[in-house]
Amino acid sequence: MLPKKDVLLIKHLVLNKSAEAHKILANLHPADIAQILSEIKNGNKKLFFQMMTSSKAAEVLEEFEPHDRLQIIDEMSEAETIKILENMSVDEIIDLFQEMPTAQAESLLRKLPQEDYDELKSLLKMAEDTAGGLMTTDYVYVFSDATVDEAISDVRQFGQKAETIYYIYVVDDKKHLKGVLSLRELIAAPRDKKIEDIMHTNIVSVHVDQDQEEVAKIISRYSLLAVPVVNEANRLLGIVTVDDAMEVIEEENTEDIHRMAGITPEEDIALSKTIWGASKKRVLWLIICLMGDMLSSKVIDGFSHVLESMVAVAFFIPVLMATGGNVGTQSLALAVRSMATEKLTRKNVLSFIVGETLAGLQLGIICGAIVSILAFAWQKNPQLSIAVGLSMGISLVIASLIGILVPVIFRVFNIDPAVASGPFITTIVDISTLAIYFTVSTYLIDVISPNIVSTVKEVLT
16 A cells, blocks of 8 residues: 555656656556556546556556446547557456447457457357356466476466466367466476376366356365366366455355345445435335334234333333344354355254254343343333343344244255345344234233233234
8 A cells, every 4th residue: 555645746747747657657566556546537547557558557457346447448549448458368358348338348359369359259158157257268288298398388488478377287189178287396397207297187177157156165165276167078268266266255245245234236336326226226125124114013013902001011122123133133144154155054054053043042041131130120020021031032042043044945945045134134033023022921911910911812812
């Protein structure tokens, strides 16, 4: 992160087209230049790119999210854009084109060299959220029957354009994936040794149509820097690098968090041009929760005679509902996270549910005891304090169970567990908590006020 004074100085030099600005930008890290550009108004950003080489401009552009890159590209001429694209990695170009209008992307594609055009055209046909849509074709491979000396020569020749050369993939003459070895192993091996004699054949690879989230999990599970992408015939098509995988994990986690909150993904909000655009994705969940809250009101209305007999019963409704909602949301977050990291599977789902229910029971006993003591100290009514404490204990067990069961059930029906959002869980827990509280209070009401029991029973029937 550049100091504020340095940012201001560089901005001043570039915007005034100082000759010194060229040298400064050439020596700055692309991430630092991106930091400065984020503070520059649209229309002036192109000045920075005009003072950088095409290769440096490509590195800087790759620091931005695809939709931000598009805004920067729109400031440049088509010729300037083409020069930058020629220096960008294939997977980053694909991400950019997927954000562009089709006509604009097609126009830029046709201006690229024929070899790049054919490659990008085929990659754009692949689904965006799969290994094929995520992979890059900028990688190094060698032939299994080559010698180490020949392989090193190939790495020197083609390695400069590769996104990473730490892994060297080994193929046959039809480009079927046969093995892999690290750059260190290649350099350390005797020069006359055959590649097939030193390569590893136990290869971790992914299918071209495999979901990008699964690809990211595989890279994380095996601590890889890259994973090869193959088709049905085990033909090597490209690689997915760890930086792209980490972006997928961040993107998926962000999406899950937003869904759990019952709102649209962050990027949709950022691109919304109107108030309605920023809120339309939230309104469905809010309407669902509104209907649920109306049911909560109906429960209260059904037990209005209990409230009329003893107003103090109403004092503890917010405490019970809030605590139950918090516990339910905590269980939901734990379940969704455990599913995402594959710690919660079909094999251990029963023990997971039992464990979380027992945890809810422990919380219920502790919180129930505390609220019961506080209720008695406040109202000096032992029956009411028992009703509040017992209701708290039962509702927290139910809340924990709901927070776990709902995402598990969603997963069984192949629905994203994150859709079981916080507001949805909270609404269900609120209704169940109120029903439990008033039911327990009803059974204790004969001690508080014997005359009200028959009236309550009439309402329930």
